[in-house]
Amino acid sequence: MSKHALSAAVKSGAADAASLIRRHLSPAVASNSNFIAERASGSYIYSTDGQKHLDMAAGIGVVSTGHCHPKVVKAIQDQAASLIHTQQNIFAASTPMVGLIDRLLTIAPPSLTRFFFANSGSEAVDNAIKIARGHTKRQNIICFENSFHGRTYGSMALTTSKTYYRQGFAPLMPQVVVAPYPYCLHCKVREAHPDGDSWYKIQPNVKPYDPYEARGCCNAPIDALKWILKQQSAPVDTAAIIIEPIMGEGGFLTPPPSFIPALRKICDEHGILLIIDEVQAGVGRTGKWWGHQHVSGEAVEPDIMIFAKGIASGFPFAGLAVRENMFEGLASGTMGGTYGAAPLACATACATLDVIKEEKLLDNATARGRQLVKGLLDLTGKYPIIDIRGRGLMCAAEFGGKDGMSAEPGVAAAVTKAAGKRNMLLLTAGARETVRFLPPLTVSSSEIDEALHIFGESLEEVFGSSAAQLKAA
Numbered sequence: 123m124s125k126h127a128l129s130a131a132v133k134s135g136a137a138d139a140a141s142l143i144r145r146h147l148s149p150a151v152a153s154n155s156n157f158i159a160e161r162a163s164g165s166y167i168y169s170t171d172g173q174k175h176l177d178m179a180a181g182i183g184v185v186s187t188g189h190c191h192p193k194v195v196k197a198i199q200d201q202a203a204s205l206i207h208t209q210q211n212i213f214a215a216s217t218p219m220v221g222l223i224d225r226l227l228t229i230a231p232p233s234l235t236r237f238f239f240a241n242s243g244s245e246a247v248d249n250a251i252k253i254a255r256g257h258t259k260r261q262n263i264i265c266f267e268n269s270f271h272g273r274t275y276g277s278m279a280l281t282t283s284k285t286y287y288r289q290g291f292a293p294l295m296p297q298v299v300v301a302p303y304p305y306c307l308h309c310k311v312r313e314a315h316p317d318g319d320s321w322y323k324i325q326p327n328v329k330p331y332d333p334y335e336a337r338g339c340c341n342a343p344i345d346a347l348k349w350i351l352k353q354q355s356a357p358v359d360t361a362a363i364i365i366e367p368i369m370g371e372g373g374f375l376t377p378p379p380s381f382i383p384a385l386r387k388i389c390d391e392h393g394i395l396l397i398i399d400e401v402q403a404g405v406g407r408t409g410k411w412w413g414h415q416h417v418s419g420e421a422v423e424p425d426i427m428i429f430a431k432g433i434a435s436g437f438p439f440a441g442l443a444v445r446e447n448m449f450e451g452l453a454s455g456t457m458g459g460t461y462g463a464a465p466l467a468c469a470t471a472c473a474t475l476d477v478i479k480e481e482k483l484l485d486n487a488t489a490r491g492r493q494l495v496k497g498l499l500d501l502t503g504k505y506p507i508i509d510i511r512g513r514g515l516m517c518a519a520e521f522g523g524k525d526g527m528s529a530e531p532g533v534a535a536a537v538t539k540a541a542g543k544r545n546m547l548l549l550t551a552g553a554r555e556t557v558r559f560l561p562p563l564t565v566s567s568s569e570i571d572e573a574l575h576i577f578g579e580s581l582e583e584v585f586g587s588s589a590a591q592l593k594a595a
């Protein structure tokens with residue numbers, strides 16, 4: 123291949139440009155489309171073929187302030203012109219890092235006053251495991267069914283949302299125990315209970331719709347966890363319980379508001395650390411700064427909180443906020459990394475947090491989330507949507523099949539493909555048939571309307587009468 127032949131193929135608009143490029147990339151990285159992204163602004167990405175795509179994925183919940191927000195761009199430009207790299211062992215801190223700690227102290231749960239910075243969610247999860255084991259001198263970590271914590275060896279061992287994240291990669295990190303997570307829609311205990319139907323169902327006439335208001339729970343997952351501590355993982359061997367406040371990759375499963383407080387209580391009883399992975403649900407995505415803040419009763423604080431994605435508007439950055447005493451037991455030098463806490467990343471995170479505050483994006487996430495849920499509810503009568511869940515701008519719809527049967531495998535992917543044909547970027551989630559909406563927190567009311575319109579057309583293509591005719595033919 124001649125020099126720069128790939129760039130020439132893109133420039134000339136060659137139809138097979140994407141497949142030519144992908145020949146040089148790992149086929150183990152799945153790709154949903156053949157578009158080549160060129161530039162972006164707000165809620166739209168433009169590809170090299172001149173098409174404009176409405177972004178309901180936001181790079182998997184990353185571009186919180188919208189694509190290329192002018193204040194974020196300016197912060198990156200200014201920082202790049204003054205200090206790009208220091209390395210955290212060589213300097214005590216950098217000025218952008220100081221600014222970031224100041225900001226985090228105002229939004230993190232009050233007892234989490236120490237921070238560690240890394241480059242990706244998975245790396246932060248691995249460090250949380252190290253802290254939990256180092257601090258407690260215990261080995262076991264309890265994670266949950268349907269969880270996704272990352273792709274490194276440590277975080278992958280805690281990931282159970284789909285087998286393909288782990289298949290062929292054993293031996294995995296040992297001493298991991300998997301507990302059931304509340305998936306209320308498919309909960310057998312709820313189904314069998316005489317009042318079970320009133321605990322959880324789509325209620326199209328309740329507006330504004332809050333699927334979790336006054337929601338009942340059978341407590342089966344909490345009971346199961348108590349048995350796990352009696353039968354599989356003795357409390358004296360259990361370092362931590364790690365949980366996503368809303369399962370992201372696992373299907374936007376949203377626990378009843380009593381679930382995380384119940385976990386906190388169990389952890390306190392046994393000296394087990396509670397690690398909350400806010401990588402996908404955090405930084406305003408759900409309408410509060412942190413997804414675990416949607417609980418019933420008194421606020422619950424984790425011992426270790428993990429954040430990434432939305433914290434830096436797309437710049438690779440992640441971190442941990444931990445209780446004051448958590449690093450006790452870890453010797454100097456046991457944590458670190460070449461790029462962690464890089465000045466450019468810290469400056470981007472500062473600008474991101476400022477924009478979220480100045481533009482009241484938590485309120486926007488709540489309002490636009492309600493609008494999205496209402497629009498999805500309006501589609502439930504016509505198409506086989508059996509659940510709408512999530513909070514704020516972390517919102518999903520699950521599909522069912524005919525007569526209470528499971529949905530046909532692949533329908534969620536077919537819907538996202540149909541949306542893609544109409545230039546809307548949408549993602550599936552979980553092992554069942556679910557699509558998820560994760561737009562930028564800056565998304566406008568008209569953009570949500572546009573998304574709902576395209577979604578309706580996509581559902582019609584997959585489930586509508588024309589789809590049925592096509593199948594029959």
Ligand SMILES: Cc1ncc(COP(=O)(O)O)c(C=O)c1O
Binds near residue numbers: 241242273402
């Ligand atoms: C909840 C959660 N934790 C951890 C990760 C891993 O983050 P990263 O892909 O940055 O390694 C993800 C990624 O999707 C996630 O959603």
